[in-house]
Amino acid sequence: MNLRVETHRPREGVAVISLGGEVDVYTSPRVKQEVVDLLSNGTHKLVVDLSGVEYLDSTGLGVLIGGLKRAREREGDLKLVCDNLRIHRIFEITGLTKIFDIHRTEGEALDKL
Amino acid sequence: MSETKPLAEVELRIPSRPEYVGVARLAILGVASRMRFSYDEVEDIRLAVGEACTRSIDRLNGAADGQTIHLRCLIDANRLTIEVRNALTEAPPREAPPDILNPEAELGGVLIRILMDEVHTEDRPEEGVHLMRMVKYVAR
Numbered sequence: 001m002n003l004r005v006e007t008h009r010p011r012e013g014v015a016v017i018s019l020g021g022e023v024d025v026y027t028s029p030r031v032k033q034e035v036v037d038l039l040s041n042g043t044h045k046l047v048v049d050l051s052g053v054e055y056l057d058s059t060g061l062g063v064l065i066g067g068l069k070r071a072r073e074r075e076g077d078l079k080l081v082c083d084n085l086r087i088h089r090i091f092e093i094t095g096l097t098k099i100f101d102i103h104r105t106e107g108e109a110l111d112k113l
Numbered sequence: 114m115s116e117t118k119p120l121a122e123v124e125l126r127i128p129s130r131p132e133y134v135g136v137a138r139l140a141i142l143g144v145a146s147r148m149r150f151s152y153d154e155v156e157d158i159r160l161a162v163g164e165a166c167t168r169s170i171d172r173l174n175g176a177a178d179g180q181t182i183h184l185r186c187l188i189d190a191n192r193l194t195i196e197v198r199n200a201l202t203e204a205p206p207r208e209a210p211p212d213i214l215n216p217e218a219e220l221g222g223v224l225i226r227i228l229m230d231e232v233h234t235e236d237r238p239e240e241g242v243h244l245m246r247m248v249k250y251v252a253r
Contacts, residue, residue, distance in 0.1 A: 002135070022135065024131075024134060024135065024163060024167075025131040025134055025163075025166075025167040025170065026131035026132045026134060026135065055138075055159075055160075055163075057160065057163050057164060057167065057221070057224075058164055058167065058220040058221035058224055059167060059221075061220055062220065086153075086156060090160070090224070093224070093227050093228075094220055094223060094224065094227075
């Protein structure tokens with residue numbers, strides 16, 4: 001599976017999920033599981049770092065949308081980090097820049113949580 | 114479809130399973146890279162083909178075992194035409210839900226239509242046929 005998922009907790013109640021490789025119809029269930037597990041365990045403020053993502057499709061977008069919805073239902077939030085123009089363009093052409101807060105660095109995203 | 118015989122044709126048949134969509138993407142990357150497309154256009158085509166394959170798997174609605182997806186690339190001097198077709202070998206699947214009920218499928222359709230210059234779909238569920246034909250023109 002060409003997907004890397006690494007999670008760290010910079011502070012209480014906050015987790016950063018760093019993704020690398022390809023987030024597609026095959027690998028996105030693994031990302032969904034990570035998001036659902038964190039939210040179920042009481043971590044409602046999430047940063048998903050897409051800096052290492054080389055490919056993102058609609059199933060990956062669907063997982064992120066679902067994560068944002070679930071986080072907000074729990075009075076949390078989900079912010080994105082993306083410094084890759086190609087990946088950022090996918091959010092732009094689908095209109096998802098209107099619903100996601102997308103930051104250039106992890107530090108910037110954490111400051112906004 | 115091309116009205117004249119294409120300069121070249123590449124065909125690929127993959128199992129209708131998520132783990133093989135990446136194989137289709139790699140193949141189309143190779144085909145599109147041999148044409149006069151920009152880097153961004155090649156990436157657009159790769160994403161569109163991945164989405165079309167995902168849609169094809171979705172259309173089987175869980176009945177993917179033993180089924181295949183047939184990709185056909187028609188290479189012309191000024192355009193690339195890609196057909197993605199479910200090639201059902203067994204009984205037709207249960208009726209797939211409309212895309213509108215599946216936000217991910219809807220997003221995939223939106224992406225394909227934005228990324229490609231022409232998109233045609235042909236669904237004949239009674240025959241188990243779901244076909245998507247996409248065209249990308251080489252910029253002049």
